[in-house]
Amino acid sequence: MSETLREKPPTSKNVENPTNMPETPLRPLDVASIVVYLAAMAGMGVYFARRNTTTDEYFVGNRSFRGWVGGLSMVGTTISSVTFLAFPADAFSTDWRNLVQNLTLPLVAVVAVIFFVPLLRRDDMVSAFQYLEMRFGAIARLYGVASFLIIQSIRLARILFLVSLPVEVLTGAPLWCVILCTGIFIAFYTIAGGIEAVIWTDVIQTIVLLLAGVMTVGYVAWRLPGGLPEVVTVGRADHKFNLGINSQAADSPVQEDVAADGNTNSWERLSKMFSRKTLTVLMLLGILEWLTTYSCDQTVVQRYAAARSTREARRATMLFSVMAVPTWVLFFFVGTCLYVFYQAFPDPQLAELQVDSVFPHFILTQIPAGLGGLVIAGVLAAAMSSLDSSINSIATVTVVDILKPYVLPGRSDHYYLWAARIIAMLAAAVMIGGAIALMGIPFENMNTLTWIVSSVFGGCLVGFFMLGFFTTRVGYHAVVIALIPGILTNIYFALNLAGRLPDFLSMNVHEYWIGFLVNTVFVTVALCVSLIVRREDKSLQGLTVWTRTATD
16 A cells, blocks of 8 residues: 555664664563464454465455445554554654644545545446546556556565564564564465455454554553653643744755745745645645555555445445544544653663663563563554455466456466466565565665555556546547656656756655656646647546446
């Protein structure tokens, strides 16, 4: 999934102990809690393995899921363990400004419920990219598939690597061993149980991570003399609830007023404008992020397909939208609680910690044994619910969008079912191998690599879906022609981000802007070309919001 606005890696450069967290061994009751949780996940994988005899069962669970199940699964899939740790770290060290992007979700959710869900459920679709071929042809479909597979492969390795860092410190095991064991365990129940195991384990994992957050807040409130009112009072006094509305974001490299700077040329002014992270910018980028999630993120679209009806798919989307923002608020509030707690009960060990390590340190030194294990299970649950969804969706897309129509058409359903399991194994191997490879890359370079890959391979994807949904004039020729400048713009920003351009061509553009700018170029060119090139004679019945009937 595209979580780039919601995830941040630790900032330490210490290779031996990247979190700089003093080793605090797990307590026996914590180990027991974690073992019970993991055993339950493995058992669900074994149970659902017996039910998967067709690709329809393996990919979409016979389209039998109710809305509440799909909605909880979407929550778990969207909230990774990096978010579980990074949001409290953000609130502990600064304030709530990184929540702003996610506040746009309800607005986009309304559009998704009304328009996206029925368009992406037509003709029993399994993959989001089947829609692109129906609307624009095979090139659009293959571009979408390639973008998805490459970005998800990088995402899998990155999330597994980052969640393994605190687990390494908590267990004392070598990092490579943690990555290997965690990856194999997730792969086991995902490959065995298919989408049913993924969705139902996501439901359990969502409940576990929410309980972990609520329990942490409750424990802090119990320990503080003033309870929750003390958290609110101290947080407000120290501006911990600020959303950054009245100030430039702390990580913005440009603080001066561009309009007041009369000594810069137009290129420099444009560069400075795109290096800002103001409230307007964050809201705009949040809208783009959630348009991407609701329209072309296969891990979400597959939940639409797995619902028993369009009505249930809409209920799932609404439930996810209602739960997501309060969940993020909860974990920001956890960070504020930790800040107030350590104001009341100073801990000298905090001076040795990176901010990302404060929450794990609190779990093992403050929360009672057993309950601490539940919170650690919440960290694992958040990672597992993201990784299992990505592995299953990679297998689904590879079979549905590549093997069946192009590479190995006409084979039996049993053949495709085994192919899906083999592909899931390969995806898990890539995840584990990639995570181990990231051990040798500094955190800053890893983040840059992620942005470059996302920029080059994912830039035009949401533009394809928006043009498909909301236009009737733009057709195959327009998008193929527009794809050329779109990809060139991708490459330019990738080189710019990597520092490979000469000074007179480089721009000081914040990474968050890249997807927006690339999609703007692609959509603008496609619309202009559509005014010149006549659209091919093709029925668009049920493929756009303007040609969809009430029965579609």
